[in-house]
Amino acid sequence: MARPSLLLISLSPIHRDARVLRQLSVVAEFGRVTTVGFGPAPEGADEHLQVPDDLSTLPQTPLGVARLGLRRWRGAELAAPAAQWVLTALQGRRFDAVVANEARILALADRVAAGAPVWADMHEWAPEERTHILSWRLLVAPLMDHLCREYLPRCAAVTTVGDRIGDLYRSRYGVEARTMRNSSPYRDLPVGEVREDQVRLVHSGAAVQGRNLELTIDVVSALPERFSLDLYLVPANDGGRYLRSLAERAPADGRIRFLDPVPPMTLPDTLNAYDIGVFWLPPVHTNGRLTLPNKYFDYVQARLGIAVGPSPEMADLTREHELGTVAADFRPETLAASLRDVTAQEVRTWKQHADRAARPLSFESDAQVAREILTELTSA
Known part of the structure; x- marks a missing residue:
């Protein structure tokens, strides 16, 4: 019996998109997978259709x-x-199921599915994806709302990164969104040693305006000299301008360093050398308020302590598993105070708790959500 023919679309560079790569690793268990996205073929794809890099994913x-x-x-x-490129590339093709990543391709997925079941992985809250940008708020956000309202009820399954965002999809669009977090695969890594006279902070992610990394730099600059910060940042599509502005903002004493980004699958190994992973994102929009990003789970697998603000999804997990410190608000002085007096013993305890939480907070549990969905789609 022929294996099901599965189509996975993500208009992102799939080969370095951590969430989609994890998703693909499960999809590949269920059939022959054709991926569509930017960049070279990702590991796990049987066939890859590479979208030309110069094509916009919005009607620009x-x-x-x-x-x-x-x-x-x-x-x-x-x-x-x-x-339009994808429609042409897939003309005449038929698939047994389609996996669609993010709202902007919901109509595309519906068209190419031609009646086959669609799993829509929405990632975050699509109607407010980039509403801190005026042009997006005025022109694109209403389109995202239309796509969700029109196409999500047609999907066989919907997933998102956290329970609270799932509640938003349920209340606005009447769909049941299952939670599939941005968790990392389990890694058997040691709990690193902690020095008495030094606290090694780390942050990994993208250097994208709107993430307010200026705040992180300002907070660490205000901490005592025993604190250092290394940043592993992927440049944005702005020619590196924002990343350069951050480097210029950092103090000249060398306590804040900008290092080359690391591939997603090896990132926990690199982070394992540090003490505390930091992520402070003020709630300028709904996705910022409800963020539960890849980096949080990378920090856990790296056996780090964690420092966050009162972002509810991250704060809940940090408190539940006793992984670190949760600041009361996002004022720079409050964030600095949440770390200033931390002791080596506290850091050791947080790292031990991360080791204890590494398996329950790993992708192994979230992969089961994907397997349940794919079982439903391929047996329909």
């Missing part, structure tokens, strides 16, 4: 922008150049 053409401005959502659904 004169006609597309006009349709957005006139609120002609139907005409804008498939107007993005990348979507």
Whole structure:
């Protein structure tokens, strides 16, 4: 009997998209997988259709922008150049199930599925994905709302990164969204030694405006000299301008360093040399308020203590597993105070607790959600 033919679409560089790579590792268990996305073929794909790098994933053409401005959502659904390329590349192809990543490709996934079941992995809260940007808020956010309202009820399964965001999809669009966190695969790593006279902080992620990494630099700059910070940052699509501005903001004493990014699958090994992973993201929009990112779970697998603000999803896990410190608010002085007096023994305890939590907070538990969905889709 032939294995099911499965299509996975993510208009991202899949080969370095940690969430989609984990998703793909489970999808590949259930059939022959064709991936569609930017960049080279990701590990686990049987076939890969590489979208040209210069094609926009939004309707950023004169006609597309006009349709957005006139609120002609139907005409804008498939107007993005990348979507048009995918439609042409998949013309005449049929698949047994489709996995669609993020709201912008919901109409595309529905079209190419041609009646096959669709699993929509929404990641975060799509209607407010980048609403801190005025043009997005005025033109793109209403399109995302339309796509969710029109296509999510047609999907066989919907997932998102956290319970609270799932509640939002349920209340606005009437769909049951299952939680599949951004957890990392379990890693059997040691609990590192802690020095009495030094606290080694680390942050990994993307150097994207809106993440407010200036705050992290300012907080660490205000901490005593025993604190250092290494940042492993992937440059944004701005030619590295934001990353350079952060480097210029850092003090000249060398306590804050900018290091080359590390591939997702080996990142916990690199982070294992540190003491505390930090992530302070003020709640400027819903996704910021409810963030539960890859880096949080990378910190756990690296057996680090964790320092966060009162972001509810991260704060809940940090308190439940006694992994570190949760600041009362996002004022720089409050964040600095949450770490200033930390002792070596406290750090040792947090790292031991991370070791204890590494398995329950690993991808092994979230992979079961994906397996349940794929079993339903491929047996339909």
